[in-house]
Each structure stands twice: as structure tokens, then as C-alpha cells.
Amino acid sequence: MSAPHALATMIIAIDGPAGSGKSTVARRLAAALGLTFLDTGAMYRAVTLAALERGVEPMDETSCAELARALRLEFDSDGRIRIDGKAGEPAIRSDEVTRWVSAVSAHPRVRAAIVPQQRAQADRGLGIVAEGRDIGTVVFPRADFKFFLTASAEERARRRSLEKHEPERFHAFLADIERRDHHDSTRHDSPLKQADDALLVDTDGVGPDGVVARLLEVIRGRAG
Numbered sequence: 757m758s759a760p761h762a763l764a765t766m767i768i769a770i771d772g773p774a775g776s777g778k779s780t781v782a783r784r785l786a787a788a789l790g791l792t793f794l795d796t797g798a799m800y801r802a803v804t805l806a807a808l809e810r811g812v813e814p815m816d817e818t819s820c821a822e823l824a825r826a827l828r829l830e831f832d833s834d835g836r837i838r839i840d841g842k843a844g845e846p847a848i849r850s851d852e853v854t855r856w857v858s859a860v861s862a863h864p865r866v867r868a869a870i871v872p873q874q875r876a877q878a879d880r881g882l883g884i885v886a887e888g889r890d891i892g893t894v895v896f897p898r899a900d901f902k903f904f905l906t907a908s909a910e911e912r913a914r915r916r917s918l919e920k921h922e923p924e925r926f927h928a929f930l931a932d933i934e935r936r937d938h939h940d941s942t943r944h945d946s947p948l949k950q951a952d953d954a955l956l957v958d959t960d961g962v963g964p965d966g967v968v969a970r971l972l973e974v975i976r977g978r979a980g
């Protein structure tokens with residue numbers, strides 16, 4: 757990690773597997789520090805949604821990459837993605853998109869189209885809290901702070917079933933999480949991996965407020 761700069765232009769990277777609480781934590785941390793929240797997974801989900809809607813085969817790298825270059829991906833002031841001017845939520849969170857997003861995001865040419873758009877958000881000179889899988893390793897290797905959030909697959913599936921108010925689907929969520937963990941961490945291009953200089957934060961049994969408090973302690977301790 758590089759020497760911390762002023763809070764206003766700081767880049768904070770939060771990576772971790774599906775359901776590790778990254779989104780909630782990154783969003784709250786950004787609010788607490790007055791920084792912009794960047795949900796990079798939403799961009800891969802947007803490409804996947806557009807592919808499914810337009811009948812583009814998710815395994816077809818060339819067509820998915822074309823789509824990734826053609827779509828206008830923006831974020832509103834709440835950090836929610838807009839796809840060609842239209843709200844991406846909640847469609848980007850559907851089971852169908854979730855099923856295919858690992859495959860679409862594994863295409864190197866899709867990543868080559870999306871990563872520069874993620875870096876462009878930081879080039880606007882505003883500090884950001886970016887969350888994803890490869891933020892500390894690939895997108896912002898010189899981030900001021902890097903955190904890698906983990907929790908057991910069971911805990912993550914439990915959180916997902918509470919969040920979706922579907923406790924009866926715990927086993928389906930667990931299977932999906934295990935499948936995505938495997939896919940995301942074994943893919944060739946930019947696999948899910950803790951950066952050497954990232955701080956590992958185990959969130960098993962710790963709520964989002966507890967995690968945010970821990971990260972703020974680290975950030976304020978070093979930046980203050």
C-alpha cells in the first residue's frame with residue numbers, strides 16, 4: 757500500500773468472496789468518510805443482464821466484450837448502477853444474473869473493457885471505496901488501504917438467506933456461494949485473491965457495524 761494521502765482523494769480497496777459483507781461495509785465506510793462508493797460487481801452484473809436480455813450467449817467472449825464496451829454504465833448519487841440511463845437494480849441481482857455472472861466476468865476481454873471504466877471513477881479526483889474481487893490486486897494495486905473480508909461459506913449463505921427473506925433456500929444459497937467461490941478464485945484472469953499487502957478481516961459472527969468500526973480504526977490510525 758502506498759503512503760496515505762488526504763482523505764478526500766483516498767482509494768480504499770475491499771475484496772472478498774460472495775456474501776462476505778463487502779457491499780454493506782464498503783457503502784457504510786464510504787458514507788462515514790465522505791467518499792464515493794464503487795460497486796464493481798454491479799458492472800459485471802450489468803453486462804450479464806444485458807447479455808441475457810439481448811440473447812447474447814454468456815459463454816461467447818467476443819459478443820459479451822462488445823456489449824461491455826457498448827453499454828453506458830454510470831452510478832447515481834447513491835452508488836446504484838444505471839445501464840444506458842436506466843436503473844439496473846433490482847434486475848442485476850436476479851437469480852438468473854447471479855447464475856451467469858461468474859462466467860461472464862471470467863472473460864478476459866470483458867474485464868479489459870470494464871477495468872478502465874472502474875479506474876476512470878478514481879480519475880475524477882474523488883476519493884473512493886471500491887469493492888470487488890480484484891480491486892487490491894489488479895484495479896487499484898496502489899490503493900491507500902486494502903482489506904480482504906472473509907467469512908465461512910455457511911455464514912455467508914445464512915446472511916444471503918436473511919437478506920432475501922428466504923431461510924428455506926439456505927442450501928441453494930450455500931451451493932451457489934460455493935460454486936461462485938470456486939469459479940471466481942480459479943479463473944485465469946484476475947482471480948479472487950487476497951493482495952499480499954491487504955489486511956485480512958474475518959467477519960464470522962461480526963455484524964457490518966463492527967466490521968466498519970474495525971476498518972475505521974485502521975484507517976484513522978494510519979491516516980490521522
Ligand code: DC
Binds near residue numbers: 800858861936
Ligand atoms: O460482488 P458481486 O456478487 O455483485 O459480484 C458478481 C460477480 O462479479 C462475482 O461472482 C465475480 C464478479 N466480479 C469480478 O469478477 N470482479 C470484481 N471486481 C467484482 C465482481
